[in-house]
Amino acid sequence: MIPNLPDYARLIKDRVGLHFDNAMEALLESALSRRMAEQEISNYYEYYERLRISQDEFDSFVTLITINETYFFRESDTLDLICDKWVPRLLQQRSGPVRILSAGCSSGEEAYSLAIKLHEKYQNGMAQQVEIYGCDIDPVILAKARNACYSSYSFRGVEPLIQQRYFTRTGNLFRLHDEIREKVSFHRTNIIKEQLLPEVDIILLRNVSIYFDTPTRRELHGNLLKMLQPQGALFFGNAETLANNFDILKLEQEEGIFYFCHHREAPKVAPVPRVAVRVPLPRAPVVCEPPAPTVLQCDDWLKKARACLDEKCFSEAEACIACVLRNDPRNQEALLIQGVIALEQREFSQTAGNAQKILAQDEWSAEAKMLLGLAMMWQHQTQQAIAWFKQVVYQEPGYWPAHYYLAEMYRQSELRQPAQRTYRVVMQLLNDEMNNPATVCRLRLPMVFPGNTFRFLCEHQLAQFAHQNG
Numbered sequence: 001m002i003p004n005l006p007d008y009a010r011l012i013k014d015r016v017g018l019h020f021d022n023a024m025e026a027l028l029e030s031a032l033s034r035r036m037a038e039q040e041i042s043n044y045y046e047y048y049e050r051l052r053i054s055q056d057e058f059d060s061f062v063t064l065i066t067i068n069e070t071y072f073f074r075e076s077d078t079l080d081l082i083c084d085k086w087v088p089r090l091l092q093q094r095s096g097p098v099r100i101l102s103a104g105c106s107s108g109e110e111a112y113s114l115a116i117k118l119h120e121k122y123q124n125g126m127a128q129q130v131e132i133y134g135c136d137i138d139p140v141i142l143a144k145a146r147n148a149c150y151s152s153y154s155f156r157g158v159e160p161l162i163q164q165r166y167f168t169r170t171g172n173l174f175r176l177h178d179e180i181r182e183k184v185s186f187h188r189t190n191i192i193k194e195q196l197l198p199e200v201d202i203i204l205l206r207n208v209s210i211y212f213d214t215p216t217r218r219e220l221h222g223n224l225l226k227m228l229q230p231q232g233a234l235f236f237g238n239a240e241t242l243a244n245n246f247d248i249l250k251l252e253q254e255e256g257i258f259y260f261c262h263h264r265e266a267p268k269v270a271p272v273p274r275v276a277v278r279v280p281l282p283r284a285p286v287v288c289e290p291p292a293p294t295v296l297q298c299d300d301w302l303k304k305a306r307a308c309l310d311e312k313c314f315s316e317a318e319a320c321i322a323c324v325l326r327n328d329p330r331n332q333e334a335l336l337i338q339g340v341i342a343l344e345q346r347e348f349s350q351t352a353g354n355a356q357k358i359l360a361q362d363e364w365s366a367e368a369k370m371l372l373g374l375a376m377m378w379q380h381q382t383q384q385a386i387a388w389f390k391q392v393v394y395q396e397p398g399y400w401p402a403h404y405y406l407a408e409m410y411r412q413s414e415l416r417q418p419a420q421r422t423y424r425v426v427m428q429l430l431n432d433e434m435n436n437p438a439t440v441c442r443l444r445l446p447m448v449f450p451g452n453t454f455r456f457l458c459e460h461q462l463a464q465f466a467h468q469n470g
């Protein structure tokens, strides 16, 4: 038990953006016990002061709390799009080198995967016109990236031929050939606060923002925007993109892959899927300041909460929900809306807690099960997510968003046949819905899933499968 846990959480968030929820607490505890033992400090308050004052100590500590999970050719279709479309297009537009940044690069697999792909495609010609950079907050992992020596764990899903062509085996490790290693340079950068270099054409920020809360992700967008060339693109991991859609940058997609770029005209309301209130409410009455805590009846508070949620005014939505729950702590709709707000803010334990409270009252609440599935999915607890989404589709076989996320989870678990089958079910349900809108199956979940975009994603995934099946 860390008595001054909030102090540590605040310090870490302020310095590097990492947000501590319940799941991360164990990581923090183990990091603290290790560093405190090494420093021969037994008092949490004393160690906190050391951490606050000493940058060296903070550097040694940060390496213990970062999650560096990565591997070669992760979500490879994004890398293909960059190599096959973006790089040649940018080089057609101008002569200078194309700059690509792998932000939160961990041990370098992402940046090197790009270098390998570019080399495969263009050999030394075009590849020489591309500069690849990697940056990370963790100095230890950066040393590993520069060393470019990997265990077989980093090669999940890598074609043996590529591994043989670009790596030399030494014992249990595989060393990347210098020819590729030298194409990437690695730097220590805090991506929340610092800009590594100007005029970057492509920024990959994949599987990093999941550790930040919403305000930090917004701040991060603002910071990355300053680095991004006017024609450039910012790519998140597939599952992260929607949670990063703040309309600071414009969301675009190409070949089913989403990315952000500069607004070319005045920003408008985001045209793509994002969590939003389903019930359309007039915009004018949306109050983005804490409401006075009386008078309005629960229904009005709930309406207001939904409207605030739609406007992404989370703390205001929370305040409205608090008014309802003060009167009626078991109000299922309030618990549901609060669960969605928590999901948006990546506070998954709160989402799960709310969903469980609803299930305690109504074991057939498909909404609560859907929330649990989404919360598990976002935490990469794929098997649990599958279990929840399956329950939703058994109960509500016409609810295509549950089928869609189930398909996604199958795909991520390499369950190719079930994934393809389930994507087809989604397409079928979307077609039925288009032909006969009266048959649409909805849940009372205050989230919107735009059918067109999801249809596109299904088509894309099915095409990928078809391509892989030859």
Ligand SMILES: C[S@@+](CC[C@H](N)C(=O)[O-])C[C@H]1O[C@@H](n2cnc3c(N)ncnc32)[C@H](O)[C@@H]1O
Pocket: 016, 017, 018, 066, 067, 068, 069, 070, 071, 074, 103, 104, 105, 106, 107, 110, 135, 136, 137, 138, 141, 189, 190, 191, 192, 205, 206, 207, 208, 237
């Ligand atoms: C899970 S890894 C992602 C690696 C790679 N991008 C991928 O998708 O496979 C997340 C990395 O983000 C880094 N990171 C976390 N906060 C950061 C910050 N504020 N600035 C730079 N890097 C950060 C961590 O050190 C970690 O190596």
